[in-house]
Amino acid sequence: MKNAQLLAAKFHALHESGCFVLPNPWDVGTAIYLEHLGFKALATTSAGFAFSRGKPDGGVSLDEMLRHIGEITAATALPVNADFLNGFADEPEAVATNTNLCIAQGVAGLSIEDNAGNSAVPLYQKKRAADRIRAARNAIDASGIPVVLTGRCEAWLVGSPDPFRVALDRLISYAEAGADCLYAPGVREPNEIEQIVKAVSPKPINVLVSGFNCELTVSQLADLGVRRISVGSGLALAAWGAFLRAAQTIKKDGSWTKTVGTNVPTFYLKTQVPSKSQSPQ
Numbered sequence: 001m002k003n004a005q006l007l008a009a010k011f012h013a014l015h016e017s018g019c020f021v022l023p024n025p026w027d028v029g030t031a032i033y034l035e036h037l038g039f040k041a042l043a044t045t046s047a048g049f050a051f052s053r054g055k056p057d058g059g060v061s062l063d064e065m066l067r068h069i070g071e072i073t074a075a076t077a078l079p080v081n082a083d084f085l086n087g088f089a090d091e092p093e094a095v096a097t098n099t100n101l102c103i104a105q106g107v108a109g110l111s112i113e114d115n116a117g118n119s120a121v122p123l124y125q126k127k128r129a130a131d132r133i134r135a136a137r138n139a140i141d142a143s144g145i146p147v148v149l150t151g152r153c154e155a156w157l158v159g160s161p162d163p164f165r166v167a168l169d170r171l172i173s174y175a176e177a178g179a180d181c182l183y184a185p186g187v188r189e190p191n192e193i194e195q196i197v198k199a200v201s202p203k204p205i206n207v208l209v210s211g212f213n214c215e216l217t218v219s220q221l222a223d224l225g226v227r228r229i230s231v232g233s234g235l236a237l238a239a240w241g242a243f244l245r246a247a248q249t250i251k252k253d254g255s256w257t258k259t260v261g262t263n264v265p266t267f268y269l270k271t272q273v274p275s276k277s278q279s280p281q
Contacts, residue, residue: 004106011041011079011108015148015181019222021229022206024083026052026236028075032178035076041108044072045082045113048170048236056231058117062088070105072131078083079108081148087112096136099139109148111183112136114170115158122158126170130177137178150206151179164192168199175200181228188213197225208232230269236255 014020023039025031026048034042047057049068060068065088073080084102087095095112102110115131116122124132133151141148152173155163167184175182183206187193197205204227209216209233219231246258 004103004108004145007079007106007108008148011081011148012146012180013197014040014079015227017227018045019218019226019229021218021231022081024048024231024233025072026117027068028071031072031075031080031233035078039059039078040077041081043075043109044069044083045081045233046085047233047235049235051236051240052109062101066101069102069107069133073106074223080106080107081111081266083114084110086117086124087132087136088113090116090124090143090210092131095132095240096135096139099136100143103140103143103145103147105122107147109150109181111150111152113152113154115154123154123170129170130173133174133177133179148180149178150181151177152183152185154186155184162187163187164195168196169228171196171200171205175203179203183233185232186212188216190220193226194210194224195219201225204228206230207267210234 018092020040022043023034023042024043024045025034031042046060049065050057051062053060053064060249061194064085069080069082079160082102082105088098088190089095099112101109112133114124114132116124123129133149137149140149149252152175155170155171157168160166163186167187171182171184181204182196184196185208187196187207193207204230205225207221207226208230209221210232215233218229242258249255249258
């Protein structure tokens with residue numbers, strides 16, 4: 001319990017000033033390596049984990065997700081933020097119950113999003129969405145562990161007609177409901193990012209950097225007032241891209257050119273890194 005409180009307090013402190021990158025491992029090995037590189041905190045990725053299980057994003061059960069989150073927190077000494085999707089529940093009371101289960105995995109932070117998983121009405125009604133954030137806030141406060149609560153608006157990801165206005169309005173509401181950090185994955189325009197930062201200030205915002213806005217640098221986002229930057233499934237997709245190219249080359253051409261010469265993280269190996277002709281099994 002004490003360690004969990006210390007990690008959560010450390011995670012809170014990272015949000016108080018400046019800007020930090022919160023990379024997203026998808027398994028224990030990638031979590032260990034990211035810690036080795038010197039990142040200050042990590043975040044799980046629901047999509048990256050789901051892909052590793054042969055499932056689509058959102059296709060992982062609550063039990064599977066909790067086990068995965070627990071494995072990541074156990075593997076690193078860094079604060080870990082859990083991508084907890086919609087809390088695996090619709091009703092605020094159930095969100096609170098599942099929030100407690102997530103806290104028990106040793107997280108320093110967790111996010112609750114407003115994607116209802118309904119193609120006809122993709123987002124929860126605004127008041128209900130805010131009530132869900134409030135329920136998670138109450139569960140965190142009752143736990144005695146100062147877990148950082150991130151309120152996510154999925155307006156861009158579900159294809160809302162006016163995602164910026166929807167996100168701006170909802171993030172303000174989620175901040176008022178008790179979210180510590182606000183997040184609208186999909187925002188790409190610097191002026192929109194800056195407006196969101198100002199609207200929820202002094203609470204920090206998280207910006208997702210992906211293919212649609214990868215021209216934005218850490219320094220540019222910091223200048224816009226962004227406190228936290230994550231990459232979502234970006235690292236997992238980069239790994240999948242290399243894997244797919246190598247596997248397809250083997251199948252199509254009978255060639256190994258895409259599988260040799262890869263960099264092996266040496267601290268994982270008890271023996272010296274093998275040569276290209278002695279690739280590890």
